[in-house]
Amino acid sequence: MITLQNLTKIYGGVKAVNDVSLTIPDGELWALVGTSGCGKSTTLRMVNRLIEPSSGSIQIDGVDVMAMNPQALRLGIGYVIQGIGLFPHRTIAENIATVPRLLGWKRGRIAERVDELLHLFSLAPGEFARKYPHQLSGGQQQRVGVARALAAEPPILLMDEPFGALDPITRARLQMEFAQIQKRQKITVIFVTHDMDEAFLLGDRIAVMDKGRVLQVETPENLLRRPQPGFVSDFIGLDDRVIRLLSLRTVDEAVRPAAPGRWREADGAILDGTTGKPVAPVRPGDTMREAASRIIWENTDVLPAVDAGGHVVGEVLASQIWAQGSR
């Protein structure tokens, strides 16, 4: 658990971070969002003491970080920044091994861990371990940056716009990969981003900052349904909120039984039982947003639902999806 209490940082009389209090439970990912210069990075960097607070306190599991040796503190906290900061003169394997080496792990254990992480981030060890950072694409370098931060299995990860410089497709893939790893390993994450979509996709909670202050902290759904008027509403952009609400949920919970014969399976395709026309079904894990797109495109009010094997298990009504997107 990370607790920020009345955290303030003053630069030349200006409060870059102003009286911020947050309590982040173990295993959750909290997104800090806001426009550039609102104090996100400064807040983050006070957690691992790269910046000393002007006032207020930070506790990790009840221990004040100011009472800890800064280097020891940082060894236990993963840190990923936008510029990645890979060591250009060290190989990928050496980069990932940085913190384990600082912690004095045995050589064999380090090698094993590096291998494991390269696999986890879809980087074939045989191909990548001995390469230098400049020989990798931006997306691959960013993967290595995250892998390096996770090397010593820190319970806490601080991420400052880690996927900011990537193309949309690479970014989306890394976001999904990372979300899975974070949930599986129950890592507590503070994630700085100015990209609302990223915050909604990854955040268990979203803290919206403006001019050094945290204005609102909410789950994605509550933030969309009940944003504070003013900056928060403007920043979130209410025009898209239905789409965003639908992105938050999967269709699985909306699947209901279909009448016998309503849908037919033929050679892997699903046919409408009454018209005989093929229709694209919803699959497990599809978001309601994807289902809504298909419903609008097909100009229908119901879609068949299939299981992972492609067999019809029921159907999803448009009205149930619309209900999810309304107030």
Place this chain on the structure above:
Amino acid sequence: MTRARASSLLRHLPLALAVLVLVLLLAAPQLFRPLFATVNPLGATAIYDRASLWSLTLDHLEIVLAAGLVSTIVAVLLGIVVTRRDGAEFMPFARTLTNLGQAFPPVAVLAIAVPLLGFGFRPTFVALFAYGLLPIFENTVAGLRSVPPQTIEAARGMGMSRGRILREVELPLAAPLILAGIRISTIINFGTATIGSTVGAKGLGEIIVAGLQSNNTAYILQGGVAVALLAILFDRIFAIAISRTSRHRAVPA
């Protein structure tokens, strides 16, 4: 032979040639007699024989490398200090010092140092040391400043101490530029060291001075060629060291 092999051979040709000619010149200077005889005045010897070329070369190497080593230690330390957060205030001092060392003519340094330190090795050492500081200092500063701030931020964020960051991140990344500074300084001092012979320091300058005094162009040429060969030799050695330390770069230096 592949094109890569051929080009790598071609790259090392200057080094091989310099070594070959230098070794021949030192081991068997008589071989070159016909060559030097074309420029020496009638009746004079074409090959300097008052001291062995070999021992003069070792003396020359000794003084240049000793002064270079001390210049390197001082200039790199200065460069490290002025690039630290708490050391920036020493920048004007360090700049003035190293610039002065370079701007003050080595001959003048000798003239001042001899009354204090006597003749021979010591005043020459001081002159070369002072003359060699500037390129090493400036390149050290440039090298350390060229380290990407995110790299240092990441190192700090991962729990590396400042000392470790300096040793394991900043210096290795600055190494190619620092070595380039040492290279310039050393190459220049191979030539500059010849003036040490005017105050009795042992070295290849002795042959040149003897040539000047006796109007023997062959001597001058001999000393000059030996110094130039040493300079080329070390230039190539530094080039190899620099490309070794830059192997992580997209474009090798």
